[in-house]
Amino acid sequence: MSVAAVTLPSRRRRAGLLRSEQAFALLLVAPGLIVLLVTTTFPLLYLIWSSFQQINLSMPWVTGFAGLSNYAQMLNDGQFWHALGLTAIYTISTVALQLVMGLGLALLVIQIPAGQWLFRVVAILPIVLAPVVVGLFWRTLMLAPQFGMLDYATRSLGLGSYNWLGDPELALASVIVIHTWQWTPFAFLVLLASLAALPPDIFEAARIDRANALQRFWHITLPLLRPAIVIVVIMRAMIALSAFAAIFAATGGGPGTATQILNLYAYRTSFTNLNFGYGSALAVSLLVITLCVSGFLFRLRTARTR
Amino acid sequence: MSRAARRRAATSILLGATVALLLLWVFPILWAIVVSLKGEVEVLAWPPSVVFAPTLDNYADALAGRFSILPNLWSSVVIATVTTAITVGLAVPAAYAFARLRLRGKQTIGFYTLATQMIPPIGLLVPYYLILSKVGWLDTYQGLITVYFTFSLPFAIWLLVSYMEDIPHEMEEAAFLDKAGRLRTLWYVILPQVRGGIAVTTVFVFLNAWNEFLFAVQLSGNTVRPVTVAMYNFVSVEQTLWGKLSAAALVAMLPVIAIGFAAQRQIVKGLTVGAVKGGGRR
């Protein structure tokens, strides 16, 4: 049987059917992809290019190729390292706080027999607000010295009055509180939904196996929640690294440089000091850090699911 | 006390504690509402008063006064609506192709889309400021909206893909057998089933665009002035006029709060869908 002669032309047509699906897929993806390419890749390349240039709009005569001098300057810059340290503290503490409080709240609320929807609705409120507004509210209504509500509370409790945002030692803690206040509900909602989705029969089996509440939490609940927890950590870490509006509105990076995380330092360098070359280098370093952190966290995620 | 009674007592305490915690948590917002209803003098009263004669003067001022935020609201509406419309329009077909069709280079494109979400905004602000100023697009709607695509498009694609993947594959097969071509299958069979996902994506993209600050504050000016920038400028202008500040801020946030309440079930589902399927923004 001359199978070859029969199938050869049909193989060409068969390849045509696959190709038509690929063509259709390409047609659907192309517009979005092109927009994405143009809007992100090109500026990104420009950013990297500028980091190797001297661009200082406050001293416009200073131009030209800078090589690695911006990066060298960065490594010798005390403010850079300070900003990096603040970024680390800010990211780790906000994520940890959000996780612990979100999980705690979720564990509390899941046990409430009715009316859980009320908690969900209320939790949405801090999340939908613009971070800049959140920063403003806290700066004025809550943390203003003498007139803020927190001050009122501490004074009533006899703990005295403080300059929550103006005192360099308190400012970082204050912005951490603000960020945590806004985003803990996110962790809460995600973990609450994950808790609700856990199958009840394994808990019943555990109770029959005489596991007490703490053991059930540690050996069953927590491991089953691990995927959700990891996702929450990833998403919140990304937000914390690029946090800007709330801090900017609350302290502007100050007092001095007390709350100047790397994000803000890059902004100040570029738009206040108008040193775009160095600012680009700072931005590139933040980009690298973000990619590393996300890469690490993602690997953590796939390692855990194995 | 009997076991059942003890349990009920424990639940009541639990409920009480959690409700208290809840109220404490939203206190800043509640207080902002209270302050927005206070007159100038009342705001500075010490200790802060809870019982007073409320006034809507601050709201009137915010809408019709000298520093009315109405033009800002309009700016934000234009920016957020156009961004959302174009983003969703581009993302839906792309997500479909991604989730359900054989595409050459799917892995690479997928990785690229994910990677673009990892770019910190400051990393794009610096080049965009330089580029837009060269092209003369600073303080223009098209300039800002172009920048907004950088974070809304990859996010929308990523979110929609997870919704599209949930539909069983037999849907397309059944439709093909019923002689619907590829396009008609997408329109009549697939899209109606992801209506919820498209709605959630629209909500999130709109929220993100409305609340955006970093790009807005640097790339806008006198023509384009979204509410977030207006609010920021407010603080320096109206030093301790917190009544006005609160009222203006609440008005500025009214659209997103309204959407948040209206679509709360979808939003929660959207957050968890994203959480289950993989990391990303928001």
Added chain:
Amino acid sequence: MSAGGRVSLRGVSKAFGEVVALRDVDLDIEPVEFFALLGPSGSGKTTTLRLIAGLEQVSEGTILVDGEDVTDAGPGERDVAMVFQSYALYPHMTVAENISFPLRMDRVPKGEIAPLVHEAARRVKIEHLLDRRPGQLSGGQQQRCALARAIVRKPRLFLLDEPLSNLDAKLRLETRVELKKLQRNLNVTAIYVTHDQEEAMTLADRMAIFLDGAIVQVGTPEEVFERPQTVAVAGFIGSPAMNLLPGELSGRGVVVAGRRIELPRPPDASSGPVVVGVRPGHVRFDPDGLPAVLEVAELLGETTLLNLRLGEHPIRMRVNGKVRAAEGEPVAISFDPVAVHLFDRTSGQRIATD
């Protein structure tokens, strides 16, 4: 649409990457036949159905429907209708919209659609459900909605992929009969995939038995039951399954479990190792027969199934009515020589005895 739907497969093979799902399959299905593709999971039967539907493309070979080569045609171009195992109903459309979808896609004039939809719904008795959505229907109703969608445009080929597997046992039996009647009324060729040999035996005019990606036998239910071509088929068809024992052929008889059975007709081969097959209904009590032990007796109402052990081999035996023997008791059995099947032990092929 006229009665039609003759299907031919020639040398069809299908591989998914490294995995070969179908190997060199030849098949002829006559018009208006109810043809079953029977086999265990992974045997290639569903792949064959999907190739006929056009949902997969062959790696090699040709497919002809009514004489025309459709090997490269898309699923919409072959005039086939399919009922999926999961029904694949469009959840966002009403039952009426689901059923009318193929007509709308075919651009049938609007005025003609409604009567056709009603007729299809009437045939499967879901006319009262036309305004509901699939989510509001029971499993059986969903299945009938899928059927109605398939028959509404009167295709020449009607493909069914294990359509009854999601129904409960009683519903399955009822629907089986209705399916057969439906096919007869519609006068259309039906190709039916199943792993349930009882379904195939009761529904099919002819069937093809698939094992490991190849067809091992094609025939009517009677042919397949009476003359299984291989050991595998013999063990697969019939419920309870045929007893299979190793034996040794010598001359005109066969030695099995230590005893010699004289065969009424000389077999084609003369000696060698064989597999002896006896259906449970052809095992009988015989005081001079082989010694066995009764392990478990299953009372099925009108018959009793006895699980015996003959030496080291389990044997099943079916008797009418009840049996007085107690579990653990020794019994003596023999096989009806006329009903004995012989298979070559190495190749598994049937050794003819006539």
